[in-house]
Amino acid sequence: MSAMNYTTTEMMTVAASRLLKNGAVCFVGIGLPSAAANLARLTHAPNIVLIYESGPIGAKPEVLPLSIGDGDLAERADTVVSTPEIFRYWLQGGRVDVGFLGAAQIDRFANINTTVIGNYNKPKTRLPGAGGAPEIASCAKEVVLLLKQSARAFVKKLDFLTSVGHLEGGDSREKLGLPGKGPVAVVTDLCIMKPDEATKELTVMQLHPSVTREQVQKATEWEIKFAADVKETVAPMENELSVLRELLHRTAIAHGQAPAG
Amino acid sequence: MAEITSLQSAIGTHLHDGDTVAMEGFTHLIPFAAGHEVIRQGRKNLTLIRMTPDVIYDQLIGAGCAKKLVFSWGGNPGVGSLHRLRDAVEHDWPAPLEIQEHGHGDLSNAYVAGAANLPFAVLRAYAGSELPMHNTNIRFITCPFTGEKLAAVPAIRPDVTVIHAQKADRKGNVLLWGILGVQKEAVLAATRAIATVEEIVDDLSAPPNACVLPSWTLSAVCCVPGGAHPSYAHGYYDRDNRFYQAWDETSRERETFLNWIKKHILETEDFAAFQKALNESAKEQLV
Numbered sequence: 001m002s003a004m005n006y007t008t009t010e011m012m013t014v015a016a017s018r019l020l021k022n023g024a025v026c027f028v029g030i031g032l033p034s035a036a037a038n039l040a041r042l043t044h045a046p047n048i049v050l051i052y053e054s055g056p057i058g059a060k061p062e063v064l065p066l067s068i069g070d071g072d073l074a075e076r077a078d079t080v081v082s083t084p085e086i087f088r089y090w091l092q093g094g095r096v097d098v099g100f101l102g103a104a105q106i107d108r109f110a111n112i113n114t115t116v117i118g119n120y121n122k123p124k125t126r127l128p129g130a131g132g133a134p135e136i137a138s139c140a141k142e143v144v145l146l147l148k149q150s151a152r153a154f155v156k157k158l159d160f161l162t163s164v165g166h167l168e169g170g171d172s173r174e175k176l177g178l179p180g181k182g183p184v185a186v187v188t189d190l191c192i193m194k195p196d197e198a199t200k201e202l203t204v205m206q207l208h209p210s211v212t213r214e215q216v217q218k219a220t221e222w223e224i225k226f227a228a229d230v231k232e233t234v235a236p237m238e239n240e241l242s243v244l245r246e247l248l249h250r251t252a253i254a255h256g257q258a259p260a261g
Numbered sequence: 262m263a264e265i266t267s268l269q270s271a272i273g274t275h276l277h278d279g280d281t282v283a284m285e286g287f288t289h290l291i292p293f294a295a296g297h298e299v300i301r302q303g304r305k306n307l308t309l310i311r312m313t314p315d316v317i318y319d320q321l322i323g324a325g326c327a328k329k330l331v332f333s334w335g336g337n338p339g340v341g342s343l344h345r346l347r348d349a350v351e352h353d354w355p356a357p358l359e360i361q362e363h364g365h366g367d368l369s370n371a372y373v374a375g376a377a378n379l380p381f382a383v384l385r386a387y388a389g390s391e392l393p394m395h396n397t398n399i400r401f402i403t404c405p406f407t408g409e410k411l412a413a414v415p416a417i418r419p420d421v422t423v424i425h426a427q428k429a430d431r432k433g434n435v436l437l438w439g440i441l442g443v444q445k446e447a448v449l450a451a452t453r454a455i456a457t458v459e460e461i462v463d464d465l466s467a468p469p470n471a472c473v474l475p476s477w478t479l480s481a482v483c484c485v486p487g488g489a490h491p492s493y494a495h496g497y498y499d500r501d502n503r504f505y506q507a508w509d510e511t512s513r514e515r516e517t518f519l520n521w522i523k524k525h526i527l528e529t530e531d532f533a534a535f536q537k538a539l540n541e542s543a544k545e546q547l548v
Contacts, residue, residue, distance in 0.1 A: 030338070053365055054287045054289070055287070055442070065339075066340075066502050067288040067338030067339050067500065068287075068288060068338060069287045069440045070288065070500060071289065071440075071493055071495050071500065074439050074495065080439065080440060080441070081441075082441045082442065083369045083442045084370060084372065086369075087365060087366035087370065087384075088369075088373075088384075092366065092385055115391075120391075120395050121395075123350065123351060125347075125351075126335075126351055128335050128342075129332065129334050129335050130333055130334065130365070130390075131334035131365055132365035134364040134366070134367075134387055134390050135364050135366030135367070135384070135385075138386045138388065139385060160391055161390060161391040162391070162392065163390060164388065173389070176388040176389050177388065178385070179385065255339075255502045256502055
């Protein structure tokens with residue numbers, strides 16, 4: 001196998017961006033989800049509608065925002081509404097196709113923790129908290145999760161369940177009566193997982209090029225299941241890589257950081 | 262009618278020890294100058310409400326002004342942790358901090374309920390989440406019409422809301438634009454409200470439907486140019502991302518934090534003096 005000309009983070013961002021369909025209405029979290037969503041917009045999905053929880057709808061940022069409310073998001077949006085309106089009319093109103101989120105911990109049913117590591121009342125690490133995730137996890141028609149894979153993040157039992165995925169599997173989410181379908185994919189730097197149709201347990205559907213099953217298992221605390229016909233993710237195309245790198249380069253310059261690489 | 266006055270006088274008159282205070286601004290228009298004045302005047306035992314307690318609440322918490330925090334996302338946006346918030350929650354320093362946490366949709370709805378003078382807000386969320394187990398202010402109700410189970414949270418009614426905006430006119434009518442966050446609702450939900458502004462002008466020239474808070478919804482209006490720094494004021498100045506990045510280091514240790522607060526806030530007279538001290542510190546670091 002020839003040496004890779006891309007990083008595992010680039011593979012992950014590209015793989016996630018490919019899941020977003022042109023024209024989809026996408027509620028975007030900050031960080032990697034925002035990078036992947038904007039990559040989709042700049043490549044195969046020019047008509048994707050990006051919504052940020054601070055208020056911009058149809059955002060078309062020139063550089064990736066450092067914060068969820070950067071001015072560039074507002075400048076280039078179709079419209080900017082208040083935060084209550086974003087959550088009431090647009091998310092809860094059922095207008096969001098895909099919620100695109102990150103997390104600190106995830107379990108086998110794609111429930112996520114962004115609240116604490118350790119005990120809630122005496123946490124080892126206090127994380128930022130829920131943000132808009134509980135509402136996005138409830139109301140977006142579908143959710144795509146994006147996080148790096150490690151045994152510390154992919155845990156048997158969450159320290160705290162902040163936002164619901166498929167709860168205890170099977171039809172347990174359906175019984176909650178939430179409007180959204182919940183997580184439909186988890187994209188990591190190693191693979192793409194999807195919930196099994198019946199059990200809702202995360203199952204590896206695609207391995208990124210040169211990633212082994214052992215690597216994925218080592219980076220997962222529970223015994224991870226693989227699909228009968230695991231496919232290999234198509235490596236990032238030249239166009240995807242160059243657009244992503246240009247975007248990150250513009251971003252670094254705009255935020256006063258030394259451009260990477 | 263809002264009184265057009267100095268920030269020192271507005272905080273001194275309207276924001277008291279033990280008050281429930283909301284300083285809002287969703288990344289944009291964060292009322293930093295007002296937060297500094299609260300620290301400078303040594304307010305204690307505040308219950309602080311804010312959807313996204315960023316660096317401004319990190320400063321207030323580390324300086325010992327707060328006893329409780331009501332929030333939905335507490336981090337340094339794009340950088341990482343708020344070290345002073347974490348130190349208070351994880352190690353009770355400088356004092357134990359009670360926390361009550363929500364989601365964004367929840368808190369923004371709770372402000373709307375406060376502005377509408379309703380006792381609670383209703384939303385579709387939290388089924389399956391553990392947050393309601395740790396926050397007894399998140400409960401569930403059954404819709405009397407459809408039977409659907411929905412989440413309910415009490416309305417937020419701050420004693421004081423503090424915001425920053427772009428412009429006021431000479432009567433104290435205040436105009437803001439860009440990312441509006443939840444500021445209008447937070448002002449209308451509060452008993453008293455203070456707005457700092459970039460400038461005071463003869464005529465707001467606001468188009469119909471612009472976000473204008475009439476003078477009579479506010480207690481005080483203060484002209485504090487740059488008062489949202491290091492956040493930004495759309496049309497006036499950009500976000501100072503370097504400050505947010507540097508804050509990670511400044512706030513990581515108690516001693517460097519306390520020195521920073523002493524030098525830049527406690528030993529300066531007002532926001533203009535703070536800005537001068539900050540510029541001098543920046544120059545020293547370049548040498």
